[in-house]
Amino acid sequence: MDHDVIIIGGGAAGLFCAFNAGRRGKSVLVIEHNAEVGRKILISGGGRCNFTNRDVGAENFVSTNPHFAKSALAGYTPQDFLALVKRHRIGFFEKTLGQLFCRESSRQIVEMLLSECGRARVTIRTGCSVKCVSHDGRFMVETSDGSFSAGRLVVACGGLSFAKVGATDLGYRIARQFGHKIVETRPSLVALAAKGQNWPNLAGVSADAVVSTGKHSFRENILFTHRGLSGPAILQISNYWRKDRPVEIDLLPGVDVAAAIKSDRAKRRSLANYLARSLPQRLADHIAASLSVNKPIDQLSNADIELVASSVNAWQVEFDKTEGYDRAEVTLGGVSTDELSSQTMESKRQPGLYFIGEVVDVTGWLGGYNFQWAWSSGFAAAAAL
Numbered sequence: 177m178d179h180d181v182i183i184i185g186g187g188a189a190g191l192f193c194a195f196n197a198g199r200r201g202k203s204v205l206v207i208e209h210n211a212e213v214g215r216k217i218l219i220s221g222g223g224r225c226n227f228t229n230r231d232v233g234a235e236n237f238v239s240t241n242p243h244f245a246k247s248a249l250a251g252y253t254p255q256d257f258l259a260l261v262k263r264h265r266i267g268f269f270e271k272t273l274g275q276l277f278c279r280e281s282s283r284q285i286v287e288m289l290l291s292e293c294g295r296a297r298v299t300i301r302t303g304c305s306v307k308c309v310s311h312d313g314r315f316m317v318e319t320s321d322g323s324f325s326a327g328r329l330v331v332a333c334g335g336l337s338f339a340k341v342g343a344t345d346l347g348y349r350i351a352r353q354f355g356h357k358i359v360e361t362r363p364s365l366v367a368l369a370a371k372g373q374n375w376p377n378l379a380g381v382s383a384d385a386v387v388s389t390g391k392h393s394f395r396e397n398i399l400f401t402h403r404g405l406s407g408p409a410i411l412q413i414s415n416y417w418r419k420d421r422p423v424e425i426d427l428l429p430g431v432d433v434a435a436a437i438k439s440d441r442a443k444r445r446s447l448a449n450y451l452a453r454s455l456p457q458r459l460a461d462h463i464a465a466s467l468s469v470n471k472p473i474d475q476l477s478n479a480d481i482e483l484v485a486s487s488v489n490a491w492q493v494e495f496d497k498t499e500g501y502d503r504a505e506v507t508l509g510g511v512s513t514d515e516l517s518s519q520t521m522e523s524k525r526q527p528g529l530y531f532i533g534e535v536v537d538v539t540g541w542l543g544g545y546n547f548q549w550a551w552s553s554g555f556a557a558a559a560a561l
């Protein structure tokens with residue numbers, strides 16, 4: 177069957193691109209191998225989909241080309257998406273740091289996308305697996321439901337994380353087939369596992385912290401796990417973490433621990449109890465017990481105080497690995513932006529071929545940025561199709 181446009185992947189970017197192309201009069205076919213579309217949207221944001229962020233700029237994304245996302249983000253903004261959400265009367269709220277969530281359920285976002293696709297007469301085939309793609313004047317897509325052809329092909333198959341909801345490497349395979357480079361992929365927005373066996377038994381303890389590596393810092397919660405650390409600040413830093421780079425954690429942001437102990441030194445408290453005034457008791461106990469200077473604070477020398485301060489304000493953690501694609505919200509890396517138009521997402525190698533969403537080497541921070549990239553890149557492609 178012939179169409180103007182075939183979109184592989186009925187996720188966030190694919191559905192968004194589909195109805196925007198349909199509205200422009202194109203006949204659009206979306207091919208999705210799951211039994212239902214938008215499964216990642218359904219599980220996102222703890223079931224409430226953090227669908228965008230009030231404040232989105234290219235600086236909130238990681239990409240080999242830090243400028244690549246600018247044009248698409250400017251062409252379709254968070255305010256544009258919010259207007260769509262409001263038109264569909266979906267209740268939302270701002271959780272923190274500009275993050276916008278559905279008040280009720282992520283399903284409302286999927287229903288909104290499906291209703292827009294319906295109005296734009298988009299054909300959606302679920303339970304349909306792509307076997308191979310070829311190009312001979314038109315794109316031919318061989319599937320479990322037969323062959324389909326189109327003048328334009330949009331690859332919106334997402335990244336590798338969460339295979340249990342349908343992620344595959346098809347997008348990267350198609351990119352390679354047409355001569356595109358793939359920037360090395362790895363799991364991201366993910367918990368990190370510490371190096372070595374001696375990780376403290378603090379699973380479940382959380383604290384507000386500033387987590388830094390290289391030039392990047394995030395202040396949010398961290399959460400101890402059995403093997404390492406998780407929590408929003410760790411997920412954020414995982415976008416920038418490299419195996420050879422230690423991560424520095426300030427467990428008491430804004431408090432100069434050395435100065436505080438010196439001014440309180442007259443108080444005859446144990447170090448653990450002193451630290452527990454501002455840190456969770458279990459964490460304070462662990463820090464005190466792990467230092468050679470575990471004594472009442474009035475007995476600490478200046479050198480001892482510096483040691484305590486550095487383990488609280490500048491705790492150095494070496495991580496060994498991430499918790500893997502099964503637990504990662506996104507895939508870092510992907511189809512190289514070198515060979516894509518930043519205005520239209522079209523391949524510079526194969527006219528008529530487009531890559532949108534997470535399959536591209538553009539990865540957002542935690543906080544609604546990845547969906548905004550899916551909407552913005554999908555819109556840019558739809559406008560050009």
Ligand SMILES: Cc1cc2nc3c(=O)[nH]c(=O)nc-3n(C[C@H](O)[C@H](O)[C@H](O)COP(=O)(O)OP(=O)(O)OC[C@H]3O[C@@H](n4cnc5c(N)ncnc54)[C@H](O)[C@@H]3O)c2cc1C
Binds near residue numbers: 342
């Ligand atoms: C647990 C979790 C929570 C998240 N929460 C948020 C959040 O709150 N906010 C946020 O901004 N981001 C969040 N993300 C990230 C966000 O979901 C993705 O970045 C976004 O969905 C990417 O959109 P996409 O359309 O590129 O890919 P996807 O939404 O993954 O869509 C790709 C589609 O292609 C289909 N597909 C794959 N391979 C094939 C194939 N071979 N044949 C046919 N179809 C195929 C898949 O089944 C899927 O439906 C979360 C991710 C996870 C895993």
